[in-house]
Amino acid sequence: EAQVTQNPRYLITVTGKKLTVTCSQNMNHEYMSWYRQDPGLGLRQIYYSMNVEVTDKGDVPEGYKVSRKEKRNFPLILESPSPNQTSLYFCASSLYGGTQYFGPGTRLTVL
Amino acid sequence: KNEVEQSPQNLTAQEGEFITINCSYSVGISALHWLQQHPGGGIVSLFMLSSGKKKHGRLIATINIQEKHSSLHITASHPRDSAVYICAVSSTGNQFYFGTGTSLTVIP
Numbered sequence: 001e002a003q004v005t006q007n008p009r010y011l012i013t014v015t016g017k018k019l020t021v022t023c024s025q026n027m028n029h030e031y032m033s034w035y036r037q038d039p040g041l042g043l044r045q046i047y048y049s050m051n052v053e054v055t056d057k058g059d060v061p062e063g064y065k066v067s068r069k070e071k072r073n074f075p076l077i078l079e080s081p082s083p084n085q086t087s088l089y090f091c092a093s094s095l096y097g098g099t100q101y102f103g104p105g106t107r108l109t110v111l
Numbered sequence: 112k113n114e115v116e117q118s119p120q121n122l123t124a125q126e127g128e129f130i131t132i133n134c135s136y137s138v139g140i141s142a143l144h145w146l147q148q149h150p151g152g153g154i155v156s157l158f159m160l161s162s163g164k165k166k167h168g169r170l171i172a173t174i175n176i177q178e179k180h181s182s183l184h185i186t187a188s189h190p191r192d193s194a195v196y197i198c199a200v201s202s203t204g205n206q207f208y209f210g211t212g213t214s215l216t217v218i219p
Contacts (some may be wrong), residue, residue: 033207041195042211050205058206090154097141097201102154 002027006103021076023091025043031094032074082111114138130185132213134198146197188217198218
């Protein structure tokens with residue numbers, strides 16, 4: 001089944017404790033992206049990747065890191081999480097210029 | 112700065128009504144996307160279009176590139192159409208920008 005998976009789905013952590021949210025797709029898509037969704041602000045792009053070893057900043061990259069060592073994986077790293085990073089996070093992938101397929105979301109709470 | 116504006120923010124309709132959600136954007140785009148998000152959070156892509164009109168079942172999406180405007184229409188609305196509808200654009204710079212969504216409730 002074609003899908004985008006994210007793990008974990010729910011995470012509660014404390015300020016400053018490094019964490020990684022994994023994202024994997026099995027559709028051989030070149031384009032992958034991370035978004036956060038906040039009430040009243042909607043979805044905003046954090047980082048995106050056009051292909052392996054190519055990553056670019058989106059609208060709200062501060063406090064986040066990403067890597068794209070393999071085509072299928074695009075982990076999101078929060079090296080020192082803060083409460084303002086409490087949000088619902090989505091990973092998505094697509095063929096270049098194509099329809100986006102979204103993961104199920106990761107609800108992160110930083111205390 | 113709001114690259115994508117949607118209206119209305121909230122919409123309540125009676126079952127069977129014709130519904131229109133509007134989207135305007137201010138950046139150069141390679142495509143415009145309509146997304147659906149049900150309670151529980153999952154996001155599904157409904158349409159991707161760069162010109163003209165697309166139809167899928169009771170849903171119709173149109174785009175006017177010159178006016179930088181798109182509409183999503185739902186004909187013969189049904190309670191199962193209740194969801195948040197989100198307009199998004201993929202810019203010519205490969206970034207995505209999103210509207211804040213339209214929350215639709217269809218009452219039986």
